[in-house]
Amino acid sequence: MCLGIPGRIVAITDEARLMAMADVSGVKREVNVACIADGPLEALIGHWALIHVGFAMSVIDEDEAAKTLEALRDLGEAQETLQQMAEGARALEGTA
Amino acid sequence: MKFASEFRDPTAAKGLLAAIAHKADEIGATGEKPVHIMEICGGHTHSIFRYGLDKLIHEGIEFIHGPGCPVCVLPMSRVDECVEIAERPEVIFTTFGDAMRVPGHKKSLLQAKAAGADIRMVYSPLDALEIARRNPEREVVFFGLGFETTTPSTALSIQQAAREGLNNFSVFCNHITVPEPIKALLDDPHMVLDGFIGPGHVSMVIGVHPYDFIAADYGKPLVVAGFEPTDLLQSVLMVLTQIAEGRASVENQYARVVPEHGNPVSLAAIADVYERRPSFEWRGLGEIDASGLRIREAYRAFDAEEKFGIGYAAGPRDVPEIEGCACGQVMTGRIKPTACPQFGKGCTPEMPLGALMVSSEGACAAYWQYGGARVAAE
Numbered sequence: 001m002c003l004g005i006p007g008r009i010v011a012i013t014d015e016a017r018l019m020a021m022a023d024v025s026g027v028k029r030e031v032n033v034a035c036i037a038d039g040p041l042e043a044l045i046g047h048w049a050l051i052h053v054g055f056a057m058s059v060i061d062e063d064e065a066a067k068t069l070e071a072l073r074d075l076g077e078a079q080e081t082l083q084q085m086a087e088g089a090r091a092l093e094g095t096a
Numbered sequence: 097m098k099f100a101s102e103f104r105d106p107t108a109a110k111g112l113l114a115a116i117a118h119k120a121d122e123i124g125a126t127g128e129k130p131v132h133i134m135e136i137c138g139g140h141t142h143s144i145f146r147y148g149l150d151k152l153i154h155e156g157i158e159f160i161h162g163p164g165c166p167v168c169v170l171p172m173s174r175v176d177e178c179v180e181i182a183e184r185p186e187v188i189f190t191t192f193g194d195a196m197r198v199p200g201h202k203k204s205l206l207q208a209k210a211a212g213a214d215i216r217m218v219y220s221p222l223d224a225l226e227i228a229r230r231n232p233e234r235e236v237v238f239f240g241l242g243f244e245t246t247t248p249s250t251a252l253s254i255q256q257a258a259r260e261g262l263n264n265f266s267v268f269c270n271h272i273t274v275p276e277p278i279k280a281l282l283d284d285p286h287m288v289l290d291g292f293i294g295p296g297h298v299s300m301v302i303g304v305h306p307y308d309f310i311a312a313d314y315g316k317p318l319v320v321a322g323f324e325p326t327d328l329l330q331s332v333l334m335v336l337t338q339i340a341e342g343r344a345s346v347e348n349q350y351a352r353v354v355p356e357h358g359n360p361v362s363l364a365a366i367a368d369v370y371e372r373r374p375s376f377e378w379r380g381l382g383e384i385d386a387s388g389l390r391i392r393e394a395y396r397a398f399d400a401e402e403k404f405g406i407g408y409a410a411g412p413r414d415v416p417e418i419e420g421c422a423c424g425q426v427m428t429g430r431i432k433p434t435a436c437p438q439f440g441k442g443c444t445p446e447m448p449l450g451a452l453m454v455s456s457e458g459a460c461a462a463y464w465q466y467g468g469a470r471v472a473a474e
């Protein structure tokens with residue numbers, strides 16, 4: 001919950017709510033981009049960001065994203081975060 | 097050799113370890129008279145154990161594990177309050193999974209869920225917002241937990257709920273701040289600290305200046321660090337270099353992610369939604385002035401404390417922590433986890449007694465996970 005995880009912004013899903021789709025290690029997750037948005041949201045597409053509990057908090061370069069992800073996998077945190085994302089999706093349906 | 101395979105960049109790590117040893121010798125740090133460096137963030141604690149940095153590093157460096165794991169510093173009475181809210185029939189209680197196993201006086205959230213309360217683990221407060229949209233007849237409460245890294249997420253979610261008029265959504269706000277407990281530790285006469293490794297992702301939000309008082313008023317170096325092993329080693333070296341040169345300042349090893357002044361959007365959202373409480377209770381540390389946040393008057397409709405008349409809004413509660421648990425002493429670096437009489441006996445990650453055993457960021461769980469069996473047997 002404290003470390004965040006790198007994800008790549010792949011689409012803007014809701015301009016008004018500042019929401020975008022991110023690809024996090026192959027998992028698609030909608031995230032809020034308010035904290036990294038300065039200018040048109042489209043400009044974020046293709047960029048990597050550090051995502052904390054569903055909020056993109058900092059734009060990082062691809063190399064940093066890869067390194068961070070590797071460290072998170074080592075710590076077991078990446079797996080844990082992906083699991084939490086899956087749990088979050090189930091919680092919406094009330095099945096978790 | 098294990099060392100080489102563990103590190104992505106073993107050459108860099110070896111070079112840094114050698115440089116650290118050199119500096120440690122230069123300032124006369126030894127196993128008997130070590131330099132005490134506190135890593136504040138639980139993520140750093142986890143990383144130090146995962147890579148065995150405490151064992152690889154010069155014996156004159158001792159890591160003191162700080163209070164920077166939000167789950168670990170959560171007092172039992174707050175867990176009780178969560179359970180109390182969650183057990184109301186109209187409530188859907190949403191929380192980060194990390195908080196599920198923290199013991200309360202009667203039960204944890206996990207036990208309350210097993211007993212029938214509608215408690216759902218979510219990844220983000222955004223999930224809680226969506227649950228509120230889909231269940232207009234229910235009260236959806238999100239357990240707002242964490243330091244400055246997660247504070248913006250609940251602030252922005254509350255602002256969003258306000259814009260939508262989502263009145264069945266509220267936050268049970270237990271957000272806490274990093275600089276204030278450090279001040280409390282520095283004011284503690286029993287505490288021996290020579291320098292700090294500052295949290296990376298908290299600083300990404302608040303910048304590096306909130307730590308200025310540590311260098312200016314207390315004369316201790318602080319280096320904001322990333323959580324990869326080479327980041328940590330480099331930061332230790334930077335702290336030692338300051339000590340060797342007789343100076344104390346706030347430096348930023350993690351500038352690739354941490355801007356000097358933090359993240360302006362996050363800071364604006366926090367300032368808009370939250371204000372400081374006069375004081376807040378920390379497990380093991382007691383009440384610390386101005387160390388917790390509450391929801392401002394303007395967003396009162398989204399404050400679970402107001403909605404359910406619970407928590408600090410309901411007046412102070414004085415509930416003792418469990419008998420025989422040494423969490424407080426471990427958290428202030430006074431004893432090592434293994435010195436707690438419950439370590440590995442009454443308290444294990446499967447059946448945690450204290451909060452430091454719940455999360456892999458807690459010092460006790462880290463000790464247990466990375467060599468716990470061995471240390472316990474000693």
Ligand code: SF4
Pocket residue numbers: 420421422423424426433436437438439440443449450451452453460
């Ligand atoms: S072993 Fe358990 S009870 Fe003892 S200090 Fe650690 S978490 Fe607390």
